[in-house]
Amino acid sequence: MTLPTTSGPAILRAEHLGRIVNSKILLEDATFEVRVGEILAIIGPSGSGKSSLLRLLNRLDEPTSGTVYLEGTDYRQIVPRELRRKLGMVTQRAFLFPGTVASNLRFGPAQRGETLSDDSVEKLLEQVGLKGYASRDVANLSGGEAQRVSVARTLANSPFLLLLDEPTSALDDASKQGVEHLIQNIVRHQNLTCVLVTHDVAQASRLAQRALFLQSGRIVRAGPIDEVLNA
Amino acid sequence: MLKLIFHNELGLGLAQAGAAALAAVVVVLLARKRSIHLESETVIAMVRGLVQIVAVGSILVLLLRGPRWTSVFLLAAMIVAAGATSARRAKGMPQAFRVSAWSIAAGAGSIIALMTWLGVIDTAITSLVPVGSMLIANAMNTNGLALNRFRSDILSHVGEVETALALGAAGTRSVEPYVQASFEASLIPAIDSLRSLGIVWIPGLMAGMLLSGSRPVYAAIYQFVVLAMIFAASGLTAFVSTILIRERIFTSAEQLLLQPGR
Numbered sequence: 001m002t003l004p005t006t007s008g009p010a011i012l013r014a015e016h017l018g019r020i021v022n023s024k025i026l027l028e029d030a031t032f033e034v035r036v037g038e039i040l041a042i043i044g045p046s047g048s049g050k051s052s053l054l055r056l057l058n059r060l061d062e063p064t065s066g067t068v069y070l071e072g073t074d075y076r077q078i079v080p081r082e083l084r085r086k087l088g089m090v091t092q093r094a095f096l097f098p099g100t101v102a103s104n105l106r107f108g109p110a111q112r113g114e115t116l117s118d119d120s121v122e123k124l125l126e127q128v129g130l131k132g133y134a135s136r137d138v139a140n141l142s143g144g145e146a147q148r149v150s151v152a153r154t155l156a157n158s159p160f161l162l163l164l165d166e167p168t169s170a171l172d173d174a175s176k177q178g179v180e181h182l183i184q185n186i187v188r189h190q191n192l193t194c195v196l197v198t199h200d201v202a203q204a205s206r207l208a209q210r211a212l213f214l215q216s217g218r219i220v221r222a223g224p225i226d227e228v229l230n231a
Numbered sequence: 232m233l234k235l236i237f238h239n240e241l242g243l244g245l246a247q248a249g250a251a252a253l254a255a256v257v258v259v260l261l262a263r264k265r266s267i268h269l270e271s272e273t274v275i276a277m278v279r280g281l282v283q284i285v286a287v288g289s290i291l292v293l294l295l296r297g298p299r300w301t302s303v304f305l306l307a308a309m310i311v312a313a314g315a316t317s318a319r320r321a322k323g324m325p326q327a328f329r330v331s332a333w334s335i336a337a338g339a340g341s342i343i344a345l346m347t348w349l350g351v352i353d354t355a356i357t358s359l360v361p362v363g364s365m366l367i368a369n370a371m372n373t374n375g376l377a378l379n380r381f382r383s384d385i386l387s388h389v390g391e392v393e394t395a396l397a398l399g400a401a402g403t404r405s406v407e408p409y410v411q412a413s414f415e416a417s418l419i420p421a422i423d424s425l426r427s428l429g430i431v432w433i434p435g436l437m438a439g440m441l442l443s444g445s446r447p448v449y450a451a452i453y454q455f456v457v458l459a460m461i462f463a464a465s466g467l468t469a470f471v472s473t474i475l476i477r478e479r480i481f482t483s484a485e486q487l488l489l490q491p492g493r
Contacts, residue, residue, distance in 0.1 A: 060393055061486060081399045081400070081485065093390060097391070097394075108399055111398065153398065
């Protein structure tokens with residue numbers, strides 16, 4: 001199914017994207033686009049292919065059919081490391097590396113030979129509401145704090161599109177609300193584009209402008225969030 | 232006690248093998264009580280080991296009378312067999328046999344060649360083959376441990392590895408902590424053997440040298456030489472195998488191939 005085109009330039013376009021592993025269809029014939037500055041929610045029941053789709057967008061898995069165009073370029077023509085830097089990913093669990101908060105934030109830029117200054121680290125932490133946390137050991141962070149560090153670590157790579165895979169599903173209600181506000185603020189103030197995978201329909205309704213509804217690896221509904229949720 | 236019952240050497244040997252195997256079976260049964268199933272693997276390994284060593288022992292007399300150059304072929308065959316054996320510890324890892332065989336050849340093979348050239352190992356087939364086989368066998372064990380540890384570490388840290396990839400890290404960088412951990416873990420037996428030499432264990436080779444008339448001090452020093460060579464061969468093998476395997480668990484687009492359930 002194809003998401004209807006509306007105004008606004010597309011930053012990313014998936015065309016007939018699919019992945020089949022050992023005869024099992026994880027995703028089939030997904031065609032849609034993501035527009036600059038929007039939050040696109042991908043919703044659907046467990047096992048419907050939401051996370052598989054996000055992994056394909058970041059090329060952590062290889063499509064068995066179709067491809068993705070990033071700003072008009074087939075993403076197979078882009079060096080995977082550069083592609084992943086541009087499409088920052090935040091996962092359900094933070095997966096912080098052992099060490100300090102600052103060392104986690106410096107990880108991404110260090111892969112390109114860049115050193116993130118102390119000031120830049122502080123600015124990033126301020127953005128995610130963790131000012132003064134730079135020297136803290138990640139082992140001592142709460143779940144909500146760890147997820148905020150994970151977001152800051154992704155932002156340290158200066159991505160222009162964020163892929164969020166159930167970023168609040170492992171958090172309590174208070175932390176969940178905090179991370180939701182954080183996502184809204186980041187998208188609004190940095191003009192970032194966002195693809196949000198969530199099983200939480202209410203969250204999708206609060207955050208996203210448009211949505212794709214997946215079922216058994218296929219997009220069965222697509223369009224403005226209200227239309228998709230009320231169909 | 233067995234010596235009182237068995238008076239000929241072959242009968243005694245078989246009885247001794249039976250007693251030792253019985254002890255191993257008891258351990259397997261104990262493990263089974265804790266739902267750890269080693270039965271088939273242990274039985275196959277014991278029967279296979281016994282048949283192999285008896286077969287080799289039977290033809291060793293002929294081989295040891297052969298020209299010196301035949302030892303090269305014998306050691307090369309041992310390296311291939313060692314590669315196949317330790318590759319089984321790396322289930323699901325791409326090109327595990329090739330990686331194992333090349334690593335053991337690079338690790339044990341280079342140390343054997345260097346030490347033979349330096350005169351540390353005698354070129355006589357009766358010396359080169361037994362000492363070389365010790366180095367290859369230990370390199371095989373180390374390689375198996377390294378690959379097994381690396382595999383289990385990666386499978387239990389897929390999230391961390393893919394997070395590093397998603398942040399723009401190269402595949403080799405994303406698995407660096409697990410390469411280091413598997414290298415260190417694989418060398419624990421070799422380090423402990425070296426550390427406990429003469430205190431916890433006295434290798435059979437020393438007893439053999441003493442029986443063949445070597446001076447006790449030289450026999451003792453040569454034990455250290457053998458264990459130091461084992462450590463060098465094992466360490467080099469683990470070093471090469473962890474470097475070779477870390478590149479093979481990724482596709483050319485730096486996607487992690489080693490995934491649970493795949």
